[in-house]
Amino acid sequence: MGSARTEPRPQVMKELAADKDAGVAAARAPGEAAPAADQVFATPRPNVDDFSFNKEVTAVFDDMLDRSVPFYQEIQRMVAELATDFAQPGTNVYDLGCATCTSFLQIDRVMP
Numbered sequence: 001m002g003s004a005r006t007e008p009r010p011q012v013m014k015e016l017a018a019d020k021d022a023g024v025a026a027a028r029a030p031g032e033a034a035p036a037a038d039q040v041f042a043t044p045r046p047n048v049d050d051f052s053f054n055k056e057v058t059a060v061f062d063d064m065l066d067r068s069v070p071f072y073q074e075i076q077r078m079v080a081e082l083a084t085d086f087a088q089p090g091t092n093v094y095d096l097g098c099a100t101c102t103s104f105l106q107i108d109r110v111m112p
Contacts, residue, residue, distance in 0.1 A: 038063040053099070061100050080106035087111065 038060040051057075057064075065072045080103070087093050095103045 036060045036063060038067070058100060062102060065102075076102055076106045079103055080110045083107045084111050 036059050053061075069075070083093055084107070093104075093107065095101070098104065
């Protein structure tokens with residue numbers, strides 16, 4: 001039996017990163033600006049408080065997710081497509097745990 005390669009190949013990783021960048025750009029509405037870059041903890045602080053979902057964080061939260069959740073924008077796109085496949089007229093669609101309404105914004109873009 002052969003052994004499975006466990007480390008990613010550099011070219012594959014470059015292609016995946018390019019696909020993610022293209023997916024992020026495609027997920028935005030025409031003319032929509034890229035989300036603000038996360039610089040919340042870029043400057044050293046004498047005391048770091050507990051994480052707080054405040055205005056500073058909400059302004060860059062989508063950037064945080066894009067960098068920490070693999071294929072986050074692709075997942076959002078797929079969720080929107082699934083919602084349009086299964087949502088029925090006259091019913092409700094709920095987004096439990098939505099932070100910045102990203103899922104609903106995606107659904108709104110594709111739902112007839």
